[in-house]
Amino acid sequence: MSSCGHVDTLVSAPRGPFFGPLAHGFACGAHIPIHSAQAWNALIDPAAACQETRDSLQDSWGISTADEWREHVDRLLAGEDDGQDTDLLLQLRRDVIARAGRCDLPAWRAAIRQWGQWRSAAPEVVDGFTVSAGVIIRYEARFRADGLLPPDGMVSSVRGYDYGRAVNMARWGFGGRFCDYRAAESTVLRAGELVRQRYTSWADYGGGYALGRVLRFDNEEYGHTYQSVLGPNRMLLTEQASPWLHIPFS
Known part of the structure; x- marks a missing residue:
């Protein structure tokens, strides 16, 4: 569900939330939209990309029905998909x-x-x-x-990888017309709550999300998979417009 190239662009939707619980939840899922140059604080527009989103969900996740989408969301929110x-x-x-x-x-x-x-x-x-x-x-x-963790930092949990993907599953589910806006918003809010419960800061969460991803896909190659999480995480920690620098973690 991301572009093939290495993009890493922080895009914001002007009408999307920038503060409050919903913005916090969207910020928890920001790695993927940053890597694919999509707005971090908005759902996918079903009027513009319904079939494309459905095709991507089928190819990447094997999801082709609303029930399958809900099953995946529930597994991600329960932290049962990975890690x-x-x-x-x-x-x-x-x-x-x-x-x-x-x-x-x-x-x-x-x-x-x-x-x-x-x-x-x-x-x-x-x-x-x-x-x-x-x-x-x-x-x-x-x-x-690489600055993804502080000098003495350690990862406390990789559940954040599931929670961050749950946010994006909400974006894709709405974009593919597998759920309505209320269900998508509820998923984003719940993922944000779970991130706050498990982590102590944006940096703590970012380390957990990153480790979950590289353990699953990178195999200590430090190649595209590693860069695809390192680049967005750096932007989120340092870019002036980053939601992580403007939205309180807790």
Whole structure:
């Protein structure tokens, strides 16, 4: 649901919201419209792009009916589409930090092994988690080097990737005439509420959204997928007209 090229343009709809809960919700989904040069604070206009939006939903998500659209929205808002295992790993790290004040990779992997023993997890699951911990550490280091995270920043949750996509699912659902305006607006507002509940700041949320995306698609290649989230995130953190600089996070 984005352009093939690397665009990254911050576009605002003059009649769209710029402040308040609805603007906050739209701002949570801003990565994708920025990357595709669409307005961050507006739904897709069904009169202008209904069939195009439907074709894109079918190609990218396998969605061709209103019921399928609703199922995907519900899964995204529940944080069940992506990253549940990653959030478990991040919680294990937070537990270590709460006890010891810090958590390096060996300590994190030790906590994973202890969790595996306690849960009688299959060895391959534990091995996969220990590998994933290393991948997360390396991505966070790159995020800090690229300014996506502060110098001492860590990602707290990747649920934001689902919530941000839920906002865009609302944009596309309305544009494809799979829902009415009220349902789309309700989805945007709910996603914004969930982001506020899980994160502490726009930067915290941006790191979670970015990690969720690259873990799913980038495979430590730091290629187009990485750039497609890094560019918009940088704009959101630094561009003078960015909603993240004007809309209070909480």
